Amino acid sequence: MLRLNSLIQQASDYFINGFRQPASTRIFFKALVVYALVKLILMWPACRMVLQHHTLPLPRSIPGKLFLAPAFLANLYPDVFFSVGAALIVLLIVVKPHIILNLLFFWLTFNLYVVGFPVTDGSDVVLFMLSFWAIPLAHPRSLVSESQLFVRAALFNVGRLFCQFFVVMVYAVSGLDKIRSEGWQTGEAFAYVEHLEFLFNPLFKGIFEYPVWNLLFSWSTLAFELSFCVLIWINKTRLPIIIIGIIFHLFIWIVLSLPDFALIMILSYLIFLRNSDYEKIRSMFRPALP
Amino acid sequence: MKDASNLSFKRRVGLAAFVIVLVHALLSVLILFIPKPVANSNSIGLMYNRLMLIGPFFDEARIKTSPHLYVRYFENETWTPPKDYAMDNFTIYCRRPWRYDKLRLTYVERYLSNKVGQMNKTNDFGEVKDSRVFRELNQFVVHEYVERPTDSIALVYGHSRYFPNTHTTRFDTTFEYTYNPNEIAPAK
Numbered sequence: 341m342l343r344l345n346s347l348i349q350q351a352s353d354y355f356i357n358g359f360r361q362p363a364s365t366r367i368f369f370k371a372l373v374v375y376a377l378v379k380l381i382l383m384w385p386a387c388r389m390v391l392q393h394h395t396l397p398l399p400r401s402i403p404g405k406l407f408l409a410p411a412f413l414a415n416l417y418p419d420v421f422f423s424v425g426a427a428l429i430v431l432l433i434v435v436k437p438h439i440i441l442n443l444l445f446f447w448l449t450f451n452l453y454v455v456g457f458p459v460t461d462g463s464d465v466v467l468f469m470l471s472f473w474a475i476p477l478a479h480p481r482s483l484v485s486e487s488q489l490f491v492r493a494a495l496f497n498v499g500r501l502f503c504q505f506f507v508v509m510v511y512a513v514s515g516l517d518k519i520r521s522e523g524w525q526t527g528e529a530f531a532y533v534e535h536l537e538f539l540f541n542p543l544f545k546g547i548f549e550y551p552v553w554n555l556l557f558s559w560s561t562l563a564f565e566l567s568f569c570v571l572i573w574i575n576k577t578r579l580p581i582i583i584i585g586i587i588f589h590l591f592i593w594i595v596l597s598l599p600d601f602a603l604i605m606i607l608s609y610l611i612f613l614r615n616s617d618y619e620k621i622r623s624m625f626r627p628a629l630p
Numbered sequence: 631m632k633d634a635s636n637l638s639f640k641r642r643v644g645l646a647a648f649v650i651v652l653v654h655a656l657l658s659v660l661i662l663f664i665p666k667p668v669a670n671s672n673s674i675g676l677m678y679n680r681l682m683l684i685g686p687f688f689d690e691a692r693i694k695t696s697p698h699l700y701v702r703y704f705e706n707e708t709w710t711p712p713k714d715y716a717m718d719n720f721t722i723y724c725r726r727p728w729r730y731d732k733l734r735l736t737y738v739e740r741y742l743s744n745k746v747g748q749m750n751k752t753n754d755f756g757e758v759k760d761s762r763v764f765r766e767l768n769q770f771v772v773h774e775y776v777e778r779p780t781d782s783i784a785l786v787y788g789h790s791r792y793f794p795n796t797h798t799t800r801f802d803t804t805f806e807y808t809y810n811p812n813e814i815a816p817a818k
Contacts (some may be wrong), residue, residue: 352644355651386734393769393817394738395762458741459734462687469681490640494647501651509658509683516662517686528794529693535792535799537696538720538736597723597733601687 355494359479361614365500368610369437369477372470375607376449377429379467379600380422387456388418394458410451421455437478446471463600466510470608473502500611507608508569515565524562527554539596547595564588572612579617582609658682695789697740698801701775704782712786715775716740735774742767743787747804755807765817772811784808 359365396415398408405412414421425448432445449468453460476495484492518524523532534540534548548554564584571577586606593602661669661678669675700712716736723733745763758764771783788803 348645348648349641352641352648354644355647356640356644382730383734386731386738389731389735389774390738391818393766393773394742395766395818456734459737461737462684465681465684469684486636487639490643494643498647498651502654505655505658506682509662510685512662513683513685514687517689521690523690523693529688529690531794532690532693532792533688535696535790536693537698537717537790538740541724542721543724597720599727599730599733 355497356490357493359493360497360500362479362496363615364610364613364618365477365496366437367613367618368503368607369442369474370433371607371610372467372474373429373432373445375604376445376452376467376471377426377433379463380425380429380452383452383456383459384422386459387414387422390456390458391415391418396454396457398454407447408451408454410448411454414451414455418455421451425452439476439478442471442475442478446475461598461601463598463604466601466604466608469506470503470604473499473506475499477503503608503611504572507605507611508572510605511565511568515562515569518558518562518565524558527551527556527558530554530557533596536596539598541595541597544595561588578612582612585609654682695791697743697789698787699739699743700786701771702784703776703780705778705780709782709784712784713775738770742770743804747787750805755809758805758807759809759814762817765815768811768814769817776811781810781812782808783811 354360391414396411398412398415399405410421410425428444428448432441435441446468449464449471453464453468456464476492476499478496480489480492518529521529523529528551530548531551531554534545548557564581568581568585571581586609589602589605593599657674657678661675662683664675666679669679698714699716700714702709702712704710716739719732719735723729742763746758746761746767749758749761749763753761767785768783771785772780776783784807786803786806788801788805790799790801792799
């Protein structure tokens with residue numbers, strides 16, 4: 341009982357004893373913001389075209405109308421919505437993270453998902469959910485009372501952990517689905533993938549023709565997705581699994597024409613990095629002076 | 631006295647954060663292993679499956695088929711050959727990866743065609759052609775693909791499925807309509 345109490349105490353202390361990995365968390369948030377800007381600019385022409393022919397089904401309730409007010413605006417004036425959205429994102433890139441600005445960022449990414457609904461995919465859901473959990477990822481700007489500081493630190497650390505947990509669950513859902521599916525167990529899934537005419541890059545035609553290789557690719561994918569959920573939490577295996585993940589998503593980007601999903605998943609790994617990892621990277625490029 | 635009160639508040643905040651994280655983690659793992667229809671029967675399970683446990687993105691059912699919309703129209707007293715415009719857009723993206731908008735255009739076509747396909751299961755064309763979604767599909771095809779005046783358009787939408795054992799592909803038609811686009815009301 342005493343041991344359990346002590347464990348709970350240690351776990352509780354984790355959330356209130358300072359802001360965890362603040363520099364690395366800020367880099368993660370800025371990367372998310374830059375990604376959103378690139379996405380907004382690239383989606384702009386497609387969404388403008390879609391909105392000429394398609395009317396967004398929007399809610400009738402007053403809270404719904406308020407929450408989706410930018411989407412209502414986009415229905416009538418898509419260019420105004422995208423211009424204001426781009427301006428907000430540029431502001432977020434320039435200034436330090438602030439809880440209100442982060443909230444606006446989530447509001448924008450969610451509305452961007454709604455506006456682009458017929459042209460959105462999984463990467464858009466990942467973006468707005470990460471933006472949601474990232475709302476508390478900001479330091480208090482002005483001096484606040486000690487009790488407020490505890491609350492802000494706890495919110496920051498919970499937000500950071502929820503972002504990490506969200507990424508892990510993407511792999512858990514995917515890995516579990518694959519291990520239950522016959523096509524992935526036999527490797528046939530890769531044969532199907534090669535015949536996905538709107539995803540498979542024709543430059544790589546023929547790479548999934550051999551059943552033995554497909555079996556290997558299939559089980560490697562399964563092993564990566566399921567092991568990621570465990571290895572990312574272990575200090576020794578954290579960086580190697582991130583490197584494998586980057587290679588995995590670059591492969592998906594190029595072979596399966598899913599640039600936005602690959603990029604958001606690679607960027608999401610930044611939330612697992614620690615301040616010391618950046619120091620290591622910096623020392624690799626700037627060796628100690630004699 | 632103030633220090634003791636601060637310490638007690640600090641502990642309560644830490645404990646609350648820990649409980650929130652623990653409940654979220656337990657719920658996520660629990661819902662992950664519960665079959666989706668069961669989990670989705672209550673609002674918490676539905677919310678978790680839609681927002682917290684997203685995916686799977688490459689489930690077997692989705693990778694077995696590819697959707698296609700073939701478009702023909704009447705021009706100069708003859709029908710043009712059927713054309714898969716989404717495939718053309720995908721080819722443009724493969725050659726010029728910065729044309730990401732072309733990649734996304736295929737999503738619109740698929741979204742509208744799927745919706746029309748669902749209506750087609752239970753309604754005849756007379757009802758389908760008056761629906762908002764068909765009007766949107768028609769306007770999209772006329773303005774973005776055909777791009778010229780015509781009095782007849784033929785749409786064939788379906789899914790091609792690959793069979794690895796025989797290395798063959800089969801096309802299943804979801805709907806097939808020939809109509810005068812000028813008789814369809816504007817979508818927007």
